[in-house]
Amino acid sequence: MIDSMEKHVEVTGKKDTRSGFGEGLHELGKINANVVALCADLTGSLKMNAFENDFPERFFQVGIAEANMMGIAAGMTVGGKIPYTGTFANFSTGRVYDQIRQSIAYSQKNVKICASHAGLTLGEDGATHQILEDIGMMKMLPNMAVIVPCDFNQTKQATIAIADHDGPVYLRFGRPSVPIFTPADKKFEIGKADIILEGADVSIIACGHLVWKAIEAAQQLAEQGIDAEVINMHTIKPLDEAAILATATKTGCVVTAEEHMLNGGLGDSVAQVLARHLPTPQEYVGVNDSFGESGTPDELMAKYGIDTKDVIEAAKRVIGRKK
Amino acid sequence: MEIKELERIASQTRRDIVRMVAAVNSGHPGGSLGCTDFLTVLYNHVMKHTPSPFSMDGIGEDVFYLSNGHISPVWYSTLARCGYFPVAELGTFRKLGGRLQGHPSTDKGLPGIRAASGSLGQGLSMAIGTAETKKLNGDKSLVYTLHGDGELQEGQIWEAAMYAAAKKIDNVIATIDFNGRQIDGDVDDVLSLGNLKQKWQAFGWEVLEMDGHNMQELIDTLSKAKSMTGQGKPICIMMTTEMGQGVDFMVGSHKWHGVAPNEEQLADALSQLEETLGDY
Numbered sequence: 001m002i003d004s005m006e007k008h009v010e011v012t013g014k015k016d017t018r019s020g021f022g023e024g025l026h027e028l029g030k031i032n033a034n035v036v037a038l039c040a041d042l043t044g045s046l047k048m049n050a051f052e053n054d055f056p057e058r059f060f061q062v063g064i065a066e067a068n069m070m071g072i073a074a075g076m077t078v079g080g081k082i083p084y085t086g087t088f089a090n091f092s093t094g095r096v097y098d099q100i101r102q103s104i105a106y107s108q109k110n111v112k113i114c115a116s117h118a119g120l121t122l123g124e125d126g127a128t129h130q131i132l133e134d135i136g137m138m139k140m141l142p143n144m145a146v147i148v149p150c151d152f153n154q155t156k157q158a159t160i161a162i163a164d165h166d167g168p169v170y171l172r173f174g175r176p177s178v179p180i181f182t183p184a185d186k187k188f189e190i191g192k193a194d195i196i197l198e199g200a201d202v203s204i205i206a207c208g209h210l211v212w213k214a215i216e217a218a219q220q221l222a223e224q225g226i227d228a229e230v231i232n233m234h235t236i237k238p239l240d241e242a243a244i245l246a247t248a249t250k251t252g253c254v255v256t257a258e259e260h261m262l263n264g265g266l267g268d269s270v271a272q273v274l275a276r277h278l279p280t281p282q283e284y285v286g287v288n289d290s291f292g293e294s295g296t297p298d299e300l301m302a303k304y305g306i307d308t309k310d311v312i313e314a315a316k317r318v319i320g321r322k323k
Numbered sequence: 324m325e326i327k328e329l330e331r332i333a334s335q336t337r338r339d340i341v342r343m344v345a346a347v348n349s350g351h352p353g354g355s356l357g358c359t360d361f362l363t364v365l366y367n368h369v370m371k372h373t374p375s376p377f378s379m380d381g382i383g384e385d386v387f388y389l390s391n392g393h394i395s396p397v398w399y400s401t402l403a404r405c406g407y408f409p410v411a412e413l414g415t416f417r418k419l420g421g422r423l424q425g426h427p428s429t430d431k432g433l434p435g436i437r438a439a440s441g442s443l444g445q446g447l448s449m450a451i452g453t454a455e456t457k458k459l460n461g462d463k464s465l466v467y468t469l470h471g472d473g474e475l476q477e478g479q480i481w482e483a484a485m486y487a488a489a490k491k492i493d494n495v496i497a498t499i500d501f502n503g504r505q506i507d508g509d510v511d512d513v514l515s516l517g518n519l520k521q522k523w524q525a526f527g528w529e530v531l532e533m534d535g536h537n538m539q540e541l542i543d544t545l546s547k548a549k550s551m552t553g554q555g556k557p558i559c560i561m562m563t564t565e566m567g568q569g570v571d572f573m574v575g576s577h578k579w580h581g582v583a584p585n586e587e588q589l590a591d592a593l594s595q596l597e598e599t600l601g602d603y
Contacts (some may be wrong), residue, residue, distance in 0.1 A: 016397065067479040070487055079460055107439045
């Protein structure tokens with residue numbers, strides 16, 4: 001039997017990840033004079049008000065015109081600025097895919113695309129706004145880094161860290177208030193996964209809001225005698241292949257968990273690494289080829305199969321597949 | 324620069340264009356020939372720029388974006404003839420491993436190019452962004468763009484047009500290649516732009532007009548446009564051109580938008596264009 005106390009993770013509060021972005025951006029405004037911010041009429045929703053108030057000359061309200069925003073951001077890099085665009089994830093990706101593809105990714109422009117209200121947990125607004133394809137679209141673009149932090153602290157740190165990364169970045173975060181469990185002062189390292197909990201029986205590799213669900217799952221699995229490892233794979237691209245191979249070697253089976261379509265998400269990226277280097281049983285927690293709908297975030301996560309119980313079930317299934 | 328010298332450069336650029344597209348049996352000669360006089364004047368008489376060493380940031384320099392990227396042959400020739408890269412490299416146009424991609428790109432490191440273009444409608448936003456950065460940097464130099472008239476059917480152009488006027492982007496000069504043609508035929512038949520001058524004016528832009536094949540008028544109008552910068556309004560120049568200008572069997576027809584001349588046609592075209600600076 002394992003001691004479930006070993007699966008303790010210290011929670012220091014509860015907040016939305018978008019507020020982490022807002023604080024990180026404000027902090028950056030103070031320390032990096034080249035950082036500029038653009039918003040398409042969602043300043044409050046993106047928590048960009050503090051930056052706007054303190055650095056009005058570096059804040060650009062572009063109105064409801066996301067394609068133009070992406071182009072302006074790309075153009076602003078010529079002359080040394082580091083633009084951060086802010087709008088909902090849907091309008092940050094699908095609506096402007098070609099602008100990002102040509103003017104930012106192919107043109108190698110140092111733009112940080114910051115996307116809030118990603119996934120089902122946007123909630124009541126419904127499927128028009130609940131994008132579940134964005135990680136896939138963005139990770140397919142050459143030159144693009146894709147980052148999905150797990151809590152307020154990490155989103156703040158990631159927002160600050162990407163200013164020092166020379167190249168386009170897609171930073172994805174969300175609306176609901178979720179537990180804060182990463183240290184406030186932990187510097188964000190692009191492409192370096194965090195081991196949140198160590199375990200020997202199964203590896204749960206998660207990103208974004210599903211990292212907390214994975215922790216809850218590991219705690220409940222421990223009570224049932226199953227020792228789960230939880231990896232926070234906050235960077236989908238460039239992917240920490242070494243961390244994936246190390247944990248898969250250790251446990252012999254993997255669950256991936258994400259607030260995204262199964263097609264094109266974190267799970268796909270992990271599966272590619274395993275298929276090439278270390279074929280390992282893998283189960284997926286994600287949305288299965290479906291649009292969302294209106295509801296509360298909790299209701300939606302339960303209905304669409306991305307809740308704690310889904311991670312637990314997937315872990316048990318994949319353990320059963322180990323040779 | 325003397326008009327006579329500008330005309331000599333333009334003639335050589337037209338030769339470069341037809342030779343480049345003929346060599347690979349692909350590319351866009353029509354719009355390239357139509358914009359040759361404009362780009363010749365812009366790069367050799369109007370813009371303040373440093374071909375070498377090329378600076379991506381373009382601080383203290385005028386910056387140009389080609390939004391209708393398919394007319395890359397005229398831009399490549401203009402850049403090469405200005406000294407951005409060796410003229411001989413024009414022979415690599417559209418060839419595997421080369422820097423002169425079918426549509427302009429930055430990823431092969433070709434000096435003079437600051438953004439990829441080809442998917443239409445994106446260059447004005449890009450130019451506005453650079454113009455905003457120039458304002459932040461206290462850099463008084465200007466940003467120029469060129470657009471096709473058919474390209475104005477893209478919605479992003481009008482998002483950008485609205486922004487530029489609302490935010491007083493008065494360091495951008497956007498030129499429209501108004502040749503009235505697009506791939507499927509006349510612009511008026513495909514999707515009429517209506518009264519384009521009034522549209523730009525209604526969007527809050529200063530609008531000038533010029534004949535794109537009259538060197539003196541190009542110089543005078545661009546000079547006037549420059550004198551109007553810094554006064555709170557973006558500037559648009561509607562430039563009338565003929566697609567295929569300079570080659571009698573190409574002029575004025577949309578059929579040469581994206582078709583290369585064959586060997587016989589190439590010889591005919593070259594017989595109409597004086598070799599002034601030496602072929603590449």
